[in-house]
Amino acid sequence: xxxxxxxxxxxxxxxxxxxxxxxxxxxxxxxxxxxxxxxxxxxxxxxxxxxxxxxxxxxxxxxxxxxxxxxxxxxxxxxxxxxxxxxxxxxxxxxxxxxxxxxxxxxxxxxxxxxxxxxxxxxxxxxxxxxxxxxxxxxxxxxxxxxxxxxxxxxxxxxxxxxxxxxxxxxxxxxxxxxxxxxxxxxxxxxxxxxxxxxxxxxxxxxxxxxxxxxxxxxxxxxxxxxxxxxxxxxxxxxxxxxxxxxxxxxxxxxxxxxxxxxxxxxxxxxxxxxxxxxxxxxxxxxxxxxxxxxxxxxxxxxxxxxxxxxxxxxxxxxxxxxxxxxxxxxxxxxxxxxxxxxxxxxxxxxxxxxxxxxxxxxxxxxxxxxxxxxxxxxxxxxxxxxxxxxxxxxxxxxxxxxxxxxxxxxxxxxxxxxxxxxxxxxxxxxxxx
Numbered sequence: 001x002x003x004x005x006x007x008x009x010x011x012x013x014x015x016x017x018x019x020x021x022x023x024x025x026x027x028x029x030x031x032x033x034x035x036x037x038x039x040x041x042x043x044x045x046x047x048x049x050x051x052x053x054x055x056x057x058x059x060x061x062x063x064x065x066x067x068x069x070x071x072x073x074x075x076x077x078x079x080x081x082x083x084x085x086x087x088x089x090x091x092x093x094x095x096x097x098x099x100x101x102x103x104x105x106x107x108x109x110x111x112x113x114x115x116x117x118x119x120x121x122x123x124x125x126x127x128x129x130x131x132x133x134x135x136x137x138x139x140x141x142x143x144x145x146x147x148x149x150x151x152x153x154x155x156x157x158x159x160x161x162x163x164x165x166x167x168x169x170x171x172x173x174x175x176x177x178x179x180x181x182x183x184x185x186x187x188x189x190x191x192x193x194x195x196x197x198x199x200x201x202x203x204x205x206x207x208x209x210x211x212x213x214x215x216x217x218x219x220x221x222x223x224x225x226x227x228x229x230x231x232x233x234x235x236x237x238x239x240x241x242x243x244x245x246x247x248x249x250x251x252x253x254x255x256x257x258x259x260x261x262x263x264x265x266x267x268x269x270x271x272x273x274x275x276x277x278x279x280x281x282x283x284x285x286x287x288x289x290x291x292x293x294x295x296x297x298x299x300x301x302x303x304x305x306x307x308x309x310x311x312x313x314x315x316x317x318x319x320x321x322x323x324x325x326x327x328x329x330x331x332x333x334x335x336x337x338x339x340x341x342x343x344x345x346x347x348x349x350x351x352x353x354x355x356x357x358x359x360x361x362x363x364x365x366x367x368x369x370x371x372x373x374x375x376x377x378x379x380x381x382x383x384x385x386x387x388x389x390x391x392x393x394x395x396x397x398x399x400x401x402x403x404x405x406x407x408x409x410x411x412x413x414x415x416x417x418x419x420x421x422x423x424x425x426x427x428x429x430x431x432x433x434x
Contacts, residue, residue, distance in 0.1 A: 141306020
């Protein structure tokens with residue numbers, strides 16, 4: 001049986017889905033779309049720049065794009081260049097793998113002040129995402145407060161705390177590295193509404209902040225429980241216990257005089273961002289956990305800071321005509337409607353690691369194949385005609401490889417590459433315009 005499939009999004013969930021389709025339907029063709037010229041989504045723009053080994057996951061997906069049965073159509077945005085209905089009409093099945101790249105709001109006074117950034121935007125800025133190239137965060141006042149207690153919050157604090165030497169080997173964007181190193185940072189704050197046991201970070205991420213060259217980590221031993229209590233079993237309980245052990249080590253560390261202090265605080269929830277014309281501080285309320293939920297105590301304290309980064313979760317933003325269910329695309333085990341499916345964060349929310357997407361995507365492909373109707377649709381030929389008529393500038397995988405080669409060639413000493421951060425720069429390179 002031959003069939004044609006469209007995958008919208010070239011991050012991990014989309015590429016795992018493409019691999020599963022090729023394996024389960026020999027002879028099929030898969031077109032993978034992405035709205036920016038460069039593929040790999042979360043791996044390129046979401047993984048911390050100093051986690052380059054994790055970014056190497058992209059190599060296995062690059063091999064998929066080298067197959068004759070797979071096409072990469074970069075710089076094609078669904079909703080701008082093509083509609084969802086056009087994809088559904090011309091492919092036997094369409095899989096949305098668009099992620100959750102839009103920051104959720106805190107919903108508190110002062111959130112619209114200059115100096116407040118969602119983690120998606122802030123991480124995109126230092127990872128060179130074209131959408132956030134010009135974010136220009138206000139890091140000039142000494143302190144930065146991060147709301148959230150997961151791996152992303154730790155990533156933000158760690159990247160801000162590291163020296164240029166510690167960032168060697170990373171692919172952090174040069175404009176971001178220069179801005180961070182020039183910033184007069186003295187205090188970094190990371191707050192969680194609940195306690196250490198409920199924290200979302202992993203031991204690996206937490207261990208990376210123990211011995212930073214210019215930053216001492218401050219943890220209040222009084223906030224750490226004696227044991228891990230709660231309905232946790234197996235691996236989850238082991239993770240919680242390792243986190244607690246690491247937090248105790250951090251709390252007991254001698255605090256040498258380092259220019260930056262990173263404060264990891266629990267049982268605190270933001271109630272107001274302070275300032276007149278820009279962020280000047282953050283008002284927090286002490287909380288207590290009752291039946292697993294954080295409840296305010298009415299007692300507040302203020303934290304001086306020049307910027308606030310919110311790392312409280314993300315939401316999907318679906319193309320027009322695709323139903324939403326809160327922060328995710330409405331679906332039943334990955335089936336949205338008709339021949340439309342969804343995988344990854346836009347299906348289940350922002351949870352899990354990159355490998356988590358493998359079984360998730362394969363499970364959705366199994367459901368898709370059970371629903372697959374007989375009789376092949378025309379697939380990419382019609383789509384190519386539509387894109388040509390509309391003057392869309394499609395970047396194929398060969399074009400991406402030229403961009404990638406140029407990024408490697410222009411890498412500063414000690415870094416593997418220097419990304420192009422503007423789409424017009426990438427297209428100019430492909431056109432041979434210096």
